[in-house]
Every structure is written in structure tokens, then in C-alpha cells.
Amino acid sequence: MPSLLRSVSLSSSLLLLASACVIEEHDEEGEDGPLVAEVSSEQCNAGLRWVGGDEESTRMHPGGDCIGCHASRGEGPRYLVAGTVFEMLDEPDDCFGLEGVTVEITDAEGRTWSLPTNDAGNFFLAAQDGPVAMPYRAAVVAEGVRAEMATPQSTGSCATCHTATGAQGAPGRIIAP
Ligand code: HEC
Ligand code: HEC
Structure with a gap:
């Protein structure tokens, strides 16, 4: 009996191991392949496009309204x-943007954050790293060149104005810089 028990528990832990591997492999495949x-560079300047739908990833939906969609869902x-x-003012939704750019946020109380863009061009400031006193100022820094938004803003989701066509006076x- 003891040896039977041992072999049962051995095989079930092997099963667990096997299923854990499957999940990990699936995730990796998802990250690099289908997501x-x-x-073509005509479709997206970077030659890459997010096709992963709402699959959870920091690279998801570049150009999309991250904050609005997360809140509504x-x-x-x-x-x-x-x-x-x-790279371009009129880049369509879901096209990858520019990696290695820094977005600087300065809030109404003078606190600052430097947010790096990831390989999809996405940047974000998590709720636990706040609060951000509104209105804030924003600037983009790349290779030592800085471009600042002239107007302070009170909506943290940049994409509500910075759409492919530009909303609320934004240039796109x-x-x-
Ligand atoms: C159209 C809706 C939508 C948009 C736009 C969107 N997301 Fe999401 N996001 C979701 C949903 C839904 C989930 C939860 C997915 C799940 O749990 O399977 C999610 C999950 C995530 C996660 C995973 C968090 C975790 O638990 O690991 C990250 C990171 C993320 N989003 C980042 C972003 C960023 C950055 C943007 C903007 C550039 C963005 N999302 C835009 C819908 C959206
Ligand atoms: C409510 C609308 C709105 C929101 C939200 C918004 N912007 Fe803007 N942005 C504008 C408008 C309008 C302009 C052009 C006039 C100006 O510079 O104020 C602009 C211009 C800019 C510029 C300068 C472009 C140039 O080269 O002159 C940068 C950089 C910028 N925004 C970054 C951001 C970032 C980063 C965020 C989010 C953290 C953001 N914006 C959120 C409306 C918005």
C-alpha cells in the first residue's frame, strides 16, 4: 500500500509539473507570436502591430485609452x-510606437515622474506610485531633446486627446521630439 500511495502522489505531481509547463509555454508563445x-511599414511605422485583443500585457493596445478601457471593463x-x-502624428491604433523615450510628468504640487516607453511605445504610472495632483504638465524627452506640452492637463489618459486624428485641439x- 505505501508504495502504491507513493506512486499515485508521484504521478499526480508529475501531472502538475507537466501542466505548469504547458501554461508557461503557452504564455511565451502568446507573448512572441500571436499577440x-x-x-508593412505603410500599415505601422514600426512594422509591428498588436493583435492580441485584450490579452493582458504592458504592450497591449498601443495608442488606446488604457485608463478609460480598464475603468469601463x-x-x-x-x-x-x-x-x-x-513616430508619426497619424499612427493608427494598435501600431507599435517608440521604445526608449521618456515621458516626464510634473504635477500641480511639483512632484515629478519619469516614465520610460516600452517596446510598444507604451508608458504608464501605476496608482500606487501616485497620487498625481491635477493639473499636470507633460514633456517628452528623446536623445536629450525635450518637447513640452504647453497646456497643463487634468486627464491622465493621453490618448483621449492624442488620437490618430487629434481630439480636443491635440495635433495627433x-x-x-
Ligand atoms: C479596449 C480595452 C483596453 C485598452 C485600450 C487597454 N487595455 Fe489593458 N487590459 C484590458 C483588459 C480587459 C485587461 C484584463 C485582461 C485579463 O485579465 O485577461 C487588461 C489588462 C492589462 C494589463 C495586465 C495587468 C495584469 O494583471 O497583469 C496591463 C499591464 C495592461 N492592461 C496595460 C495596458 C496599457 C499600458 C494600455 C494602453 C496603452 C492598455 N492596457 C489598454 C483592456 C484594455
Ligand atoms: C485634454 C487633452 C489632452 C490630454 C489629456 C493630453 N494632451 Fe498633450 N496636447 C494637447 C494639446 C491640445 C496639445 C497642443 C497644444 C499644447 O502644446 O498645449 C498637446 C501637445 C502635447 C505635446 C507637445 C507636442 C509638440 O511637439 O508641440 C506633448 C509632448 C504632449 N501633448 C504630451 C502629452 C502627454 C504625455 C499626455 C499624457 C500624460 C498628454 N499630452 C495629454 C492635448 C492633450
Whole structure:
């Protein structure tokens, strides 16, 4: 009996191991394959496009309204400030933006945050790293060149104004200077 018990528990732990591997592999595949597609540079300047739908990832929906969508779905992390930096003003939603750019936020009380863009061009400030006193000022810094938004803003989701066509007077996407 003891040896039977041992072999049962051994095989069930092997099963657990096996299923854990499957999940990990699936995640990795998701990250590198189906979540992101190579497209022509006419479709997206960076040649990459998010095709992962609402799959959870910091690279999801570049150009999208991160804060608004997470709030309306009741899912996803709570961000105080979030958006995407692109190469071109009229870049369509879900196209990858520019990596390695810094977005500087200065709030109404003089607190500052430096937010790096990831490989999708996305940047974000998590709720636990706040609060941000409104209105804030924003600037984009790339290779030592800085471009500042002239007007202080009170909406943390940059994409509500910085759409591909530009809303509320914005010139289009946030681009690197
Ligand atoms: C159209 C809706 C939508 C947009 C736009 C969107 N998200 Fe999400 N996001 C979701 C949903 C839904 C989830 C939860 C997915 C799940 O739990 O499977 C999520 C989850 C995430 C997660 C995963 C958090 C975790 O638990 O690991 C991250 C990170 C994330 N979003 C970042 C962003 C960023 C950054 C942007 C903007 C550039 C963005 N999202 C735009 C819908 C959206
Ligand atoms: C309520 C609308 C709105 C929101 C939200 C908004 N912007 Fe803007 N942004 C504008 C408008 C309008 C302009 C052009 C006039 C100006 O500079 O104030 C602009 C211009 C800019 C510029 C300067 C472009 C240039 O080269 O002159 C940068 C950089 C910028 N925004 C970054 C951001 C960032 C980063 C966020 C989010 C943290 C953000 N904006 C949120 C409306 C908005």
C-alpha cells in the first residue's frame, strides 16, 4: 500500500509539473507570436502591430485609452497617467510606437515622474506610485531633446486627446521630439 500511495502522489505531481509547463509555454508563445504581428511599414511605422485583443500585457493596445478601457471593463491595472509615444502624428491604433523615450510628468504640487516607453511605445504610472495632483504638465524627452506640452492637463489618459486624428485641439499622437 505505501508504495502504491507513493506512486499515485508521484504521478499526480508529475501531472502538475507537466501542466505548469504547458501554461508557461503557452504564455511565451502568446507573448512572441500571436499577440504581435509583423506588418508593412505603410500599415505601422514600426512594422509591428498588436493583435492580441485584450490579452493582458504592458504592450497591449498601443495608442488606446488604457485608463478609460480598464475603468469601463473593471479589469486591468489602475493607472494615473498612461499613453503611447509614436513616430508619426497619424499612427493608427494598435501600431507599435517608440521604445526608449521618456515621458516626464510634473504635477500641480511639483512632484515629478519619469516614465520610460516600452517596446510598444507604451508608458504608464501605476496608482500606487501616485497620487498625481491635477493639473499636470507633460514633456517628452528623446536623445536629450525635450518637447513640452504647453497646456497643463487634468486627464491622465493621453490618448483621449492624442488620437490618430487629434481630439480636443491635440495635433495627433504624442511623438518624440
Ligand atoms: C479596449 C480595452 C483596453 C485598452 C485600450 C487597454 N487595455 Fe489593458 N487590459 C484590458 C483588459 C480587459 C485587461 C484584463 C485582461 C485579463 O485579465 O485577461 C487588461 C489588462 C492589462 C494589463 C495586465 C495587468 C495584469 O494583471 O497583469 C496591463 C499591464 C495592461 N492592461 C496595460 C495596458 C496599457 C499600458 C494600455 C494602453 C496603452 C492598455 N492596457 C489598454 C483592456 C484594455
Ligand atoms: C485634454 C487633452 C489632452 C490630454 C489629456 C493630453 N494632451 Fe498633450 N496636447 C494637447 C494639446 C491640445 C496639445 C497642443 C497644444 C499644447 O502644446 O498645449 C498637446 C501637445 C502635447 C505635446 C507637445 C507636442 C509638440 O511637439 O508641440 C506633448 C509632448 C504632449 N501633448 C504630451 C502629452 C502627454 C504625455 C499626455 C499624457 C500624460 C498628454 N499630452 C495629454 C492635448 C492633450
